Amino acid sequence: MMYPVLENKNMSAGCYRLALDISADSRLPLPGQFYNIRCGETKDPLLRRPFSMHRLIKTKGSMRLEILYRVVGKGTEWLSRRKKAQRLDAIGPLGNGFLVPEGVQDVAMVARGIGIAPLYALGEALRTKNLEVNIHVLMGARYADRVFYEEELKKLGEVYLYTDDGSVGYHGRAPQLLLHLLESNRLPRGLDLYACGPIPMLKELAQIAERFTCPGQVALETHMGCGFGACLSCAIPLKAEAIQDREPWQKPALQWSDDGSTVYSLICKDGPVYDILEVDWDEWLA
Amino acid sequence: MNGSPDLSVQIGGLQLKNPVMPASGTFGYGEEYTDFLDLSRLGAVIVKTITLKPRTGSYPHRSTEVASGFLASIGLQNVGVEHFLREKLPYFDGIDVPLIVNIGGQSVEEYVALATIMNAQRRVNALELNISCPNVSKGGMHFGIDPEVTRELVTRVRAVTEKTVIVKLTPMVSDIRLFAEVCQEAGADSLSLINAPLGMSVDVKTRRSKLGRNMKGGLTGPAIKPLALYLVHQVSKSVDIPVIGIGGISSPEDALEFFIVGASAVQVGTWNFINPRITIEIIQGLHEYLSEHKIRAFRELVGTLL
Numbered sequence: 001m002m003y004p005v006l007e008n009k010n011m012s013a014g015c016y017r018l019a020l021d022i023s024a025d026s027r028l029p030l031p032g033q034f035y036n037i038r039c040g041e042t043k044d045p046l047l048r049r050p051f052s053m054h055r056l057i058k059t060k061g062s063m064r065l066e067i068l069y070r071v072v073g074k075g076t077e078w079l080s081r082r083k084k085a086q087r088l089d090a091i092g093p094l095g096n097g098f099l100v101p102e103g104v105q106d107v108a109m110v111a112r113g114i115g116i117a118p119l120y121a122l123g124e125a126l127r128t129k130n131l132e133v134n135i136h137v138l139m140g141a142r143y144a145d146r147v148f149y150e151e152e153l154k155k156l157g158e159v160y161l162y163t164d165d166g167s168v169g170y171h172g173r174a175p176q177l178l179l180h181l182l183e184s185n186r187l188p189r190g191l192d193l194y195a196c197g198p199i200p201m202l203k204e205l206a207q208i209a210e211r212f213t214c215p216g217q218v219a220l221e222t223h224m225g226c227g228f229g230a231c232l233s234c235a236i237p238l239k240a241e242a243i244q245d246r247e248p249w250q251k252p253a254l255q256w257s258d259d260g261s262t263v264y265s266l267i268c269k270d271g272p273v274y275d276i277l278e279v280d281w282d283e284w285l286a
Numbered sequence: 287m288n289g290s291p292d293l294s295v296q297i298g299g300l301q302l303k304n305p306v307m308p309a310s311g312t313f314g315y316g317e318e319y320t321d322f323l324d325l326s327r328l329g330a331v332i333v334k335t336i337t338l339k340p341r342t343g344s345y346p347h348r349s350t351e352v353a354s355g356f357l358a359s360i361g362l363q364n365v366g367v368e369h370f371l372r373e374k375l376p377y378f379d380g381i382d383v384p385l386i387v388n389i390g391g392q393s394v395e396e397y398v399a400l401a402t403i404m405n406a407q408r409r410v411n412a413l414e415l416n417i418s419c420p421n422v423s424k425g426g427m428h429f430g431i432d433p434e435v436t437r438e439l440v441t442r443v444r445a446v447t448e449k450t451v452i453v454k455l456t457p458m459v460s461d462i463r464l465f466a467e468v469c470q471e472a473g474a475d476s477l478s479l480i481n482a483p484l485g486m487s488v489d490v491k492t493r494r495s496k497l498g499r500n501m502k503g504g505l506t507g508p509a510i511k512p513l514a515l516y517l518v519h520q521v522s523k524s525v526d527i528p529v530i531g532i533g534g535i536s537s538p539e540d541a542l543e544f545f546i547v548g549a550s551a552v553q554v555g556t557w558n559f560i561n562p563r564i565t566i567e568i569i570q571g572l573h574e575y576l577s578e579h580k581i582r583a584f585r586e587l588v589g590t591l592l
Contacts, residue, residue, distance in 0.1 A: 008481040038560065043354040043508040043536065047559060091562075223349045225356060226559035228321075232334075232360045233349035235342075255363055257342050264342045264363065284346050286499065 001025060002087040006064060008080070012148035015114065016080050017054070020088060029053040029065065031121035032097030032273040036227035037067075038089040038184045039075030049075045051210050052196075052272070053093065054120035062242050067148075068117035082137055094227050096215055096249035098122045100129060104192050108181075108214075109156075110138045110174050110205060111195030116149055118272075119196055120218045123156040136160065136187055138177055138273040142166040175204035182212050190214060194277065196221075203281035216276030220267050227268045229253050237280040244275050291576035292583035293569070295329070295550050297528050298450030298498065300384050300412055302329040302551065304458040305584060306541065306569050309532050309555035310334055310388035310414060310454070311360065312506075315374040322384045322562035327569065329551060333374070335416045337389070338396050340366035347498030350487050355509030356556045357485050360417065360502035362390055367403055378409055385453065390416040393423055394435075398442050405447040412450035413564025415443060418458075418481045430456040430465065430481075437468045455479040455521070458475035462517050476554060479521060480514045480532035482506045498568040507556040508534040515547050522548025522589055536564065538571025548589040580582060 006019040022028075035046040055066040059239030070201065073081050082088065096208070100122065107126060109119040116139055126133050135157030137214070141147045144167035153159045161169025162177045170177045174197065181187040193216035195205050202218050209216040235255070240263050245251060253269035293304035307330040314318060316331045325331055343363025358454050365374065370387075378385050387410050391397040404410045417430035417439060429435050432497030440453055453469045455462060457480040466477055480502025487496040495501045514533025522529045522580065535541055536557040544552050557564045576584055 044357060045351065045555075046354055046507055047351055128591065150432075222346070223351070225349055225358065225556075226562075227561070228318060230312065230318040231349070231559055232314075232363050233358050234346075235348060235363065236346050249332070255342050255365070256340065258339045258366070262342050 002092060003065075005084055005086050005088060007084060010080075011068070011146055014071045015148050017070055018069065018079065018082070018286050020065045020067070020090065021062060022065045023061070023063045025063070027093055029093035031125045033093040034227075034272060035065070035067070035092030036077070036094060036224065039078050045073070045075040045078070047225060048091065049079075050094075050221070050227055050229060050268075052219060053098055053121050054117045055121060055124065057262055062070065067212050068114060068120070070114040070146055091227060095268055095272050096251075096270060098125075098219070099192065099249065100125050100247055101192065101215075102129070104130070106134045106136070106188050107184070107192035108136045108138060108178065108187060108191055108193050110193065110195040110197070112174055112179060112201055113141045113146060115196035115219075116153070119194055120152070120156065122194055123213070126282065127156065129165045131269035134158070136181075136191075137171065138162065138170060138174050140174060140177070151224060174200050174201055175208060177268050178205065178208055181210070190215070194218075195276070199285055200274070202279070203285065206276045206279070206281060209276045218276050218279065220272045220274060220279070222267055224268055229266055229269040232266065235264040236267060238263050238265045238274075238278050238285040239280045242275070242278045244278060249273075289584045291573060291581060291587075293572060293576075295585060296529070297452070297530070298412065300450050301332065302384060303396050304329040304569050304572070304574070305330055305545070305549065306565050307386070307553050308558055308565055309553035310416065311372050312558045313371070315377070317374070317377050319558070319562055321543070326382045328383055328565055330386050331378070332386040332388055332414060332553065333370075334364055334583040335362050335388045335390040335419075336364055336367050336370050336400065337362060337391060338367055338399060340364065340369060345499045347496070349503070350496040352485070352487050352505070353509060355485075356507050356559070357487055357497065357505050357589045358504040359497050359503035361480065361557070367400060371403070373409065375409055384411040386412040386414050388414040388416050390419040390453070392420065392440055394439050394585050397439055398446055401443045403583055405449055410449065412452060413443070414452040414454050414478060415439065416454055416481070418454070418456040428456065428458070431459050433464055433468045436465055439474050440469050440472035440474050450475045452476040453480050456481045456542065457513060457517055459538060463520055466521040466529060470527050474527060476523060476528045476530060477525065480510070480517055482514065483510060486586050506507045508532070510534050510537055510562035511540060515543055517554040518544055519547035519591065535568070536560075536577060538568050541568050541572065542575060542587070545584065545587045546589075546591050548591070550585075550588055
């Protein structure tokens with residue numbers, strides 16, 4: 001589908017927010033789902049690039065999809081130069097989104113950098129479901145200039161900033177900050193955890209989720225060839241004993257080994273959202 | 287000129303309504319593309335490589351993008367033949383399109399077993415042999431880089447099936463014409479080429495392969511088209527059986543280049559990921575080209591390089 005660009009705004013150093021008019025599309029994205037967007041008109045860059053839904057804003061007679069992205073290469077650089085009224089070729093919505101639970105009291109959303117993009121969509125959905133929910137947003141990056149979106153995040157809930165070098169907020173990484181908040185009882189044990197960011201961060205968060213019995217979901221990212229389950233290049237290992245199928249999302253692309261000991265899953269079809277305990281982080285990072 | 291141009295072509299026992307099909311490994315089991323196109327409009331459908339047992343495939347970090355190319359190590363992930371026959375093949379009942387099943391094995395016996403199973407399937411119209419698989423009995427060396435192993439493989443598969451047999455050739459050999467001739471002598475009905483040449487890409491910060499533990503991967507996409515055209519030209523001059531051109535096709539013009547150097551049909555691979563409707567658009571583009579140039583049948587173009 002071709003979608004008109006409504007806006008493509010520079011938010012901070014290298015970060016942009018793209019708005020597309022998806023009013024003509026009958027399918028609406030849910031938090032955690034993504035669009036695979038053609039980022040060029042030539043053969044280099046070649047493949048589409050996946051971007052998660054950041055916000056969906058319904059106004060009278062129109063539907064505005066927002067995508068938050070950071071310029072990291074040729075594709076996103078091209079994307080950053082798109083102007084209002086130009087049209088973009090996007091396939092979506094794709095993949096499995098977040099499960100948005102009923103009746104949760106406290107939620108921690110843990111992001112690093114651009115990982116905040118899909119979590120924001122989830123935060124808005126949680127707020128719509130339950131006005132009383134306490135949303136704690138842990139947001140950070142390597143250094144202060146890379147931390148962005150603080151004002152927008154304050155609309156969701158309480159914001160805790162962190163940086164690796166201590167230039168703003170907590171001096172340390174996201175898992176250390178979460179641990180600190182849980183151990184000092186500033187966050188309740190057993191709260192719902194949602195995270196998006198680098199794989200090593202997610203692996204550490206999984207260990208914390210297990211220790212403090214926090215239910216958790218993660219939105220994952222990797223290189224994709226197609227985005228719709230044909231190329232099999234976005235496969236990751238899951239823990240065979242931990243796999244969950246929870247309505248409304250199913251996992252149609254699991255590939256089990258003959259003896260049932262190993263299972264691979266396609267992020268584009270079975271994900272990008274997984275239960276935090278499902279993913280075999282060690283095998284993925286090996 | 288009266289009527290629309292004739293795009294039909296005969297590949298072994300297969301009568302194709304047009305010469306455009308997807309390449310194995312880029313089209314899943316066919317059903318992945320039903321949101322995008324009507325499979326019955328294709329010349330044929332080729333499903334991804336099927337092995338005797340299910341395979342989980344390569345380690346993670348299976349793919350990366352290189353200049354105008356896609357580098358990927360999928361490691362023949364597939365559901366295995368039993369599941370394929372039970373869950374995937376019935377999908378094609380009622381879809382009027384020739385179905386080509388690509389098969390792979392770790393020994394000659396595995397290929398023979400798969401060919402025997404497929405020969406009994408009425409819905410399977412042809413086999414494509416992926417001979418770029420590691421041969422366990424020869425220390426993992428690929429079948430398709432040894433002419434005598436290739437001869438034995440094709441001869442023994444030929445002996446157990448009446449279906450059309452297409453052999454998919456690897457470009458990673460010193461003289462591909464030798465392999466083409468061996469396959470023809472051993473009874474292959476057609477040759478498809480090229481399978482993906484191997485490549486690497488390195489992250490200079492970590493000094494690790496961008497494909498992680500897989501180290502290397504198959505290079506596909508527009509980057510390999512000139513190599514593929516050259517090898518199709520060489521092979522089509524050295525054998526009499528029809529050649530199916532594969533490698534970096536992304537437009538009707540690309541497909542025409544392959545026909546002109548000698549291909550009787552084409553397979554479209556990586557571009558399906560970028561534009562899942564590309565096969566249909568190529569078929570439409572061929573119609574337009576032939577009408578515009580007043581060429582009655584596309585076959586008149588094949589091998590007409592001046």
